Amino acid sequence: GQSLEQPSEVTAVEGAIVQMNCTYQTSGFYGLSWYQQHDGGAPTFLSYNALDGLEETGRFSSFLSRSDSYGYLLLQELQMKDSASYFCAVRGPGKLIFGQGTELSVKP
Amino acid sequence: DARVTQTPRHKVTEMGQEVTMRCQPILGHNTVFWYRQTMMQGLELLAYFRNRAPLDDSGMPKDRFSAEMPDATLATLKIQPSEPRDSAVYFCASGLGSHRFDSGNTIYFGEGSWLTVV
Numbered sequence: 001g002q003s004l005e006q007p008s009e010v011t012a013v014e015g016a017i018v019q020m021n022c023t024y025q026t027s028g029f030y031g032l033s034w035y036q037q038h039d040g041g042a043p044t045f046l047s048y049n050a051l052d053g054l055e056e057t058g059r060f061s062s063f064l065s066r067s068d069s070y071g072y073l074l075l076q077e078l079q080m081k082d083s084a085s086y087f088c089a090v091r092g093p094g095k096l097i098f099g100q101g102t103e104l105s106v107k108p
Numbered sequence: 109d110a111r112v113t114q115t116p117r118h119k120v121t122e123m124g125q126e127v128t129m130r131c132q133p134i135l136g137h138n139t140v141f142w143y144r145q146t147m148m149q150g151l152e153l154l155a156y157f158r159n160r161a162p163l164d165d166s167g168m169p170k171d172r173f174s175a176e177m178p179d180a181t182l183a184t185l186k187i188q189p190s191e192p193r194d195s196a197v198y199f200c201a202s203g204l205g206s207h208r209f210d211s212g213n214t215i216y217f218g219e220g221s222w223l224t225v226v
Contacts, residue, residue: 033214042199042217043151087151095164096141096215098151 002026002090004099011105012078020073020102022088030091032064032071037101038084046073046086078106110134112218114200120224126188129221131200132181139205140183141215142168142175145197154198157183158205190225197222 004024012018022032031050035043049055049064049071061074075082085101113132121127133140141156155165160177168175172191177183187194203215 042219044217045214048214095153095156097153098143100150 002095002097004088004090004097006086006088006099006102008100009103009105011107013107014078014080016078017074017076018078018104020075020086020104022071022073022099024069024071024088024090024099026069026090026097029066032062033089033091033096034060034062034073035087035089035098036084037087043087043098048091050091075104080106080108082106110216112200112202112216114198114218114221116221117219118222118224120226121190123191123225124189125225126186127190127194127223127225128187129185129198129200129223131183131185131202131218133183133200133202134216135181137202137204137216139203139215140177141199141201141203142183142185143199143201143217145199145220146195151199154185187223190223192225195224 006022031048033048034046036046037043046060047055047062049062052064052066054061054063059076064071083106085103087098087101089096089098115130138159142154144152144154154168155175157177174186197220199217199220201215201217
């Protein structure tokens, strides 16, 4: 089976940097994805790591260590609009399984 | 602007009634997922289809739930009879996948169907 663990909530201030972690257990691992979901909205894709290392897209970076079954999402220059839930998701054979999500609150 | 379309957006129904949710995937996408989201369970995968064939519905309560793809432009999720514990947001998502589903890397979610069973 597959399981993912994420901290339930994180609080940070505007302009700061925040890191949200994800550990996973799975068979048939293909990669780790990150999705953002605002209250009442649909999850939207942020990034994907299939190989070890850091992927950067603007203010967002995602890291994966396959040997440690661990990844994180890094948000820089936090803005109020970044307040949302962030889900890591494991890509397995044909499936995408989501963690419980980390709720990020950005304070002024 | 390609997007996944779900209907209804909101549904309130009485326990015991049949509920049917519909999804139009993005044109050209060959993989369709149904997820259910609740506060307690998060995003749960209920079922998914590749090229209209059901590949995995192990996350779905078989006694009352059924999922089908009558054609490439329509996926349905049916609950009969509905129960209060089925109250949740049901998301449909679509993507491009191979037998390993490692191409594209992205799935696109619809806005969800908010179901309340009273």
